[in-house]
Amino acid sequence: MPESGSATPRLVARLLAVGTAASVALVAAGTVAMLLAGHVPVTEPGPAFRPSRLAADVLAGRAAGFLWVGLGIAVALPSARVAVACIGYLREGDRRQAAVALGVFAVLAVSTAVALVTR
Numbered sequence: 001m002p003e004s005g006s007a008t009p010r011l012v013a014r015l016l017a018v019g020t021a022a023s024v025a026l027v028a029a030g031t032v033a034m035l036l037a038g039h040v041p042v043t044e045p046g047p048a049f050r051p052s053r054l055a056a057d058v059l060a061g062r063a064a065g066f067l068w069v070g071l072g073i074a075v076a077l078p079s080a081r082v083a084v085a086c087i088g089y090l091r092e093g094d095r096r097q098a099a100v101a102l103g104v105f106a107v108l109a110v111s112t113a114v115a116l117v118t119r
Contacts, residue, residue, distance in 0.1 A: 008088030008097075015084050019077045026070030033063035079108055 034041050047064030050057075057065025086101035 006088075006092055006094070008085055008092060008094075011088055012081055012085050016077060016081055019073055019080065023070045023073040023077070026066045026073065028070075030063045030066030030068075030070060033061060033066060037063065039063070079105070082108065 031041055047067060049068055050064070054065050054068055058069060059065075082101050082105045086098050086105065089095075089098040089101060
């Protein structure tokens with residue numbers, strides 16, 4: 001039986017807090033970079049998603065890199081939260097909570113697969 005003072009919820013909360021802060025900071029930096037380059041984000045289409053250029057765009061200070069990395073973090077947070085919870089609960093011996101986390105992860109995986117197939 002797991003201990004009552006589980007560290008997993010605190011770890012998940014920390015992941016969400018840091019991930020959300022990083023996402024917001026990166027999107028804000030990308031928006032500022034767009035404005036400094038003379039682009040108006042609400043009247044122009046956003047930059048194209050080019051995964052192979054993300055690192056180079058961020059290192060060069062280009063808006064597209066910051067925007068896409070920030071959005072990527074925001075999109076990845078729910079899955080990362082479930083993965084961290086599952087691993088944490090397994091390490092603590094809480095099979096029931098780990099099974100719930102695996103079930104949620106399965107729903108996320110099926111949703112992603114359906115979205116990709118019906119695209």
